[in-house]
Amino acid sequence: MSVFILRRLLQVIPTLWVIATLTFVLMKLTPGGPFDDEKPVSPEVKALIEAHYGLDQPVYIQYIRFLWQRLQGDFGPSYKYIGWDVDEIIAQSFPVSLELGLYALVIALVLGIPIGVLAALNQDQPSDTLLMGLAMTGICLPAFVLAPLLIIVFSFQLGWVNPFGWFHAGDRVLPALTLGLLYAAYVARLARSGMIEVMREDYIRTARAKGLRERTIVFRHALRTALNPVVSYLGPAIAGLISGSFVVETIFFIPGLGSFFVNSAFNRDATMIMGTVLFYAVLIIFFNLLVDILQMWMNPRTRHG
């Protein structure tokens, strides 16, 4: 197990290098720069501004310097938000995305797993069709449709919560629901298919033959294996959830990482793009590793894989 983890950790280095290099190259190839604006500055001024950020150097020097800085954990200053460092911005916005992502994750699991299991146990019955129909709707309903609907009902009709912001405890509800419901739908489908498959296994039949109660079979024996697809989905899903959703953050005006991630590309804020891309990459790698370890623990068959 520890050899496996060590090997996976060593793989992180080339992966991150490739991601960083690719991002660097793509950024250099993209037309338009961070200091272009509706009212353009004179070429002389632009050159001076670029010199501030070392952009007057030849590209290979920029690349080497860029790699060296990242190795030292220095993400550099944002080009767009003058006076702010990228790591400061991430440090300020990530906790927000993390909090929102965790609520959404809880909603996704608390709703998704029971619905999926329930549907599987009633396979092909009306309740299954109904629940999966709901899940399908959830998957098909994009956040930019769901969010305004929730706002209309819970903010404008019922007046329970604010339609925007990240100021009070209650402001967390609607964005968490929007994000959570979408993932709950996926989780429900995965849980259902996992459960259906497991319930056909020999060992379940054996358990039934032993005369175990259905409840014991489902919770003690079937569930752990049935949730395997859910767990492998959770790796990238958690990384996605906690690194912020651009759409949800924009609609609800939440100061999370997602809007910086997307807007940095529009702004050609190169250091910010690189910072958020690498941060996201590390998150994904970490959670995938975590999922692999978890799966090994959950499923003896993959333990020696």
Next chain:
Amino acid sequence: MMSLSIPYRQLILLTVCIATGCTQDQSNVERGVRDKELYVGIGTEPAALDPHLTTGLTEFNVMASLLEGLTTLDTETMEIRPGVAASWDISEDGKVYTFYLDPAARWSNSDAVTSNDFLFSFERILTPELGAPYAYMLYSMRGAKAFNRGENRDFSSVGVSAPDASTLVIELESPTPYFLSLLTHNTWWPVHPPTILKHGAMTDRISKWTRAENYVGNGPFKLEHWSLNHSIVVEKNPYYRENTAVKLNKVHFLPINADSEERAFRANQLHMTSSVPIHRLDWYRDHQPENLRIFNALGVYYYILNTTKPPLDDPRVRKALAYSINREALTEHVLKAGEQPAYHFTPPNTGGYTAQVRLPYDPEQARKLLAEAGFPGGEGFPEFELLFNTSEAHHTIAVAIQQMWKRELGVNVRLHNQEWKVYLSTREAMGFDIVRAAWFGDYNDPYTFLSLGESDNGNNHSGWVKPEYDQLLEQSTVTAEPETRRDIFQQAEEILLDEMPIIPIYFYVSSKLVDQSVRGWHPNILGYQLYQSISLGDGSEGEVSDF
């Protein structure tokens, strides 16, 4: 499936708990009125709060609460009012301004605002190494241009001096009639030298002096809190020179986009928005006209023609394209927010000037001009491209104009959109036939618009060069007499419309949602907002701000 009842019970419990635990008893608007705190949407996150590095109106409007220049503007009448300078003398030739600073002017850390602070600030923005994008706003000061371009590295060569701590003398290159209104722009505002130097060198762009814990300003408010994409909160500055006149305790600036802003306003969470989404205008017109404010803005929407590319190098072709656009149809049926059709380039009543020359809507003449240029009925006219930055609104306008050109002239145009930064770099490199553009005046004077046509202006992307035009614009900078100056602008505008390197389409309007509790807020063409004059009432006082 009784076995699943436990998770369901938990779920119901969670839902109920969340729903009840979060009910808000009071909205921002009500709380704001009670505590004298204004909640205002600003559309986007400001790029910076350093007056020497920013260019936008969003930044201006936040910084206007934190800093103050020599003069200020009455937002209602657009008249010049004293700022840090309590009074001033102007020499007879209009080239030397002597400012006497208000002895009550203080920084938010209680230091006095001195004329040396202004010297430091002017030197800072003009030093080339800072790379201040708007340093040219100070070019009317003698020697400022040469210093900023690095031609003269000695700041004492610049026409500004401080005979004593409360007197500031500024010498101009030429009499600049709008000089006092220029001073209201953030590029002329002072920064607190010890604060700047504590957090880096004078010309460090990347400095932490603008953080809430470091910021020292001389405005009516001081920076209390700033977290990106969340909020900027300013509170009353006890050291402000007219501290007693400031009625608000705090202002909360929220960088929310237009759609979310409108929802926030509807839920009573904002006193003012930065704009109104076009698709919501009609609803407010019908249901809450008292909250909807639409007013003229000092901005023009236009197309730039690449005059170096045939057949657009022929003024007759350019005029034919311009004359065949039905602007009224555009503003009435496409734009609908109350925009004005633009029959000339400079918006009406810019610094008291309105162009007399008008370009016609005359498809008949347009066809004649096109025929004269060798393309009767559009025959043989090469298909060309109309470029705009990706946006639903620009696309709709482009489609309408494409139809007009097709119908009236038989000319085919291909529409092409590019993402914002790509579009900017294409425009900069003149890699277009026709490109959409917009210009908002930096100050209330025709020069800010008409100088775009000067051949050496960095924003003249049309490739159009007319020495006669350049001379007129040059002349306008050395003429003090307002009447003569307006005549010069009239002549320049005539040449511009006769040559038509650009096609004006419409003049912008601004729209805002403003709650009834807001007092003392006045719309103006520059979009300037001053928070020291705003107060909040519960509606019982009966005072209503002007429309």
